Amino acid sequence: MKEAFKSYGVALGLVVVTTVMAVPLRTTLTLANFTMIYLLLVLILAIQRGIIPSLVTAFASFLSINFFLVPPYYTFIVADPREVLDLVVFLVVGVVAGRLAAKAREQAQEAQQRAHDQEVLYRLADSFNQFGTRSGVTDSLMQVVQREVRALRVQVLPADEKAPLVEGVAHYTLLQTGADIYGTLMVVCAEALPASRLQLVNACARQAAQAIQRAELAEKARLSQQFEEADRLKTAILHAASHDLRTPITIIKSSASNLRQLGRQLGPEEEAEIAQTIENEADELNKLVGNLLDMSRLKAGTLTLNAELNSLEEVVGDVVARVYQISHQERVMTTFPDDMPLVCFDYGLILQAVTNLVDNTLRYEPADSKVEVRGEFDVRQARLKIINHGETIPPEVKARMMEPFFHGAGGRTGLGMPIAKGIIEAHGGQLWVEDTIGHGATFVIALPIMEAHGHEAQNSGG
Amino acid sequence: MKRKILVVDDEPQLRKQLKIGLGGHGYEVITASNGHEAITLTAQQTPDMIILDISLGSEPNGIEVCRQLREWTKIPIMMLSVHDEEKTKVIALSAGADDYLTKPFGMDEMHARIEAILRRITAEPMEHTRTEIRAGDLYINLVNRQVFVEGEEIHLTPKEYDLLRLLATHPGKMMTHRAILGAVWGPEYGEMDHYVRVFVNQLRKKLRENPARNVRYILNDPGVGYRFVSID
DSSP, X not given: OHHHHHHHHHHHHHHHHHHHHHGGGTTTSOHHHHHHHHHHHHHHHHHHHOHHHHHHHHHHHHHHIIXXXXXXXXXXXXXXXXHHHHHHHHHHHHHHHHHHHHHHHHHHHHHHHHHHHHHHHHHHHHHHHHOOSHHHHHHHHHHHXXXXXXXXXXXXXXXXXXXXXXXXXXXXEEEEETXXXXXXXXXXXXXXXXXXXXXXXXXXXXXXXXXXXXXXXXHHHHHHHHHHHHHHHHHHHHHHHHHHHHHHHHHHHHHHHHHHHHGGGSOHHHHHHHHHHHHHHHHHHHHHHHHHHHHHHHHHTOOOOOOEEEOHHHHHHHHHHHHHHHHSSOOEEEEOOTTOOOEEEOHHHHHHHHHHHHHHHHHTSOTTSOEEEEEEEOSSEEEEEEEOOSOOOOHHHHHHTTSTTOEETTEEOTTHHHHHXXXXXXXXXXXXXXXXXXXXXXXXXXXXXXXXXXXHHHHSOO | OOOEEEEXXXXXXXXXXXXXXXXXXTOEEEEESSHHHHHHHHXXXXXXXXXXXXXXXXXXXXXXXXXXXXXXXXXXXXXXXXXXXXXXXXXXXXXXXXXXXXXSOOHHHHHHHHHHHHHHHHHGGGGGGOOEEEETTEEEETTTTEEEETTEEEOOOHHHHHHHHHHHTSBTOOEEHHHHHHHHTOGGGTTOHHHHHHHHHHHHHHTTXXXXXXXXXXXXETTTEEEEOOOO
């Protein structure tokens, strides 16, 4: 409303100014000159201010010319009948030209608005493509709508939620594409939105709904691929594992039958040996079940890392102490630099990975030498090298030895290697095999070092 | 006098085997199959120790039973669990359990743990007057704050010594990272678990541990805490 009054003020002001300047010239210039000048005013007002101000200008000009510029002056009487015709024509031309110019102005404005809206939609689509997630899409939708319609509040309500009570005028648009509804876009403004802005909001909502649909479809495809892979792996594991699982069960069962049936006939040494076998095979079975569980968790992506700053040296200490407890021999040699940093990892899982690798390496270590475990680090990563001095692994075996239940020349590797690899990769690290200088295989575990953790503790006094 | 042990587990075969196994080691074994029975038996028979399964397959579960027992008794409790998950262990310890064992376990290991706990319980009243600790090649003189490895005195910083003393005066007892932090550094160090790891690491080197020959004084339980080796 204020804007409209201002326009009328401008219109009347211009007429007054023009008239004041025209009055001294009224004897030298003709009526035709004056009508042209006023017509120009009408056109300017039409283009700048729209139709109503231009009509106001036309009428005010008509009256001003009649009153001030046409003799007899200061009356609305016109002496010359030909001038009456001029004035009437002026009024008609003024009104028509004003309307045409104003129309042209509106169309130009609309075209500009449409171009702007197109630009907004285009940029919105662009940002949707960047965020492939539902929340990313709704966030940028809310941001854009907020900016474009100067809303008091913009919110995407979940499909099953009731709209909250708000102050102001609320507009609701479904985020819908086809039969799928992803929620409701609520836009709260101080006053009702004009039709063109509502259209823009609706168009944005439509685009957002499509983007959400795309994101959800992509997510579904990813999940189903993961499930499929997990399923395929399960079948493969069940196939191969049934043999590995049944072997210890068979040994346990036959040992227990022997104990029961032969009872007294057995010497105490034989009896102890059979009992020991049962215990060992039970441990073997337990290890295999643990491995299977870890493997399925790794593959299903449901493994949660309980990562904290830990010492790799401590992990290796635990592993080699266990080796000694089992074999009563010093089979592993360790070297660590004094300033080996702590690394962020899940202790239990990395312990398992290193155990699997050391166990596997020990199997191929010559009886007269020791497996060497060496710690190294640079600014980016900490590395563990598990060095074996047995036979060098042929390249074709190297490529496949980390697959589940791989059968190599030295027998099955079971699940130990693939689990170690899976665990290390879940930590953002890498596991690879190199040739040991001379002969043998070296497994290298590389774990990334996190910045600015832990060092403070090493430096602060004790 | 025979020590009395209460075994609480919902699996009858395991109860039977534990009764045979622990009976063979000279304990008197009584059994319960659920939490209510366990609490009643504890009140009536006052066993010397309780072996308690964590899940029990019914309400109240082992953790809850442990909490309830701790409201009125200090009888040592060892929890059994199949979950090899650190969180379960920490929950069990903070519910008041003295130790835990992961299934499957060997009877010799269970026996060693029981002995360690019972020994600690009997030794506790004298703890205040203990002046020295020996474990393998390690000798600690608590009066002079001196530490010797293989007969040679080694220098420890005050924090390292406090840490060693805390662990060594509770041989065989699982101390959680949180408990160690609180006792050595103070409660305001709440979340700085890695301090403990750094200092244990330094301590191991000074104590000349050699894991490759199983020469170790501080045993590690991943994600839970540390325990000092049992001393005979």
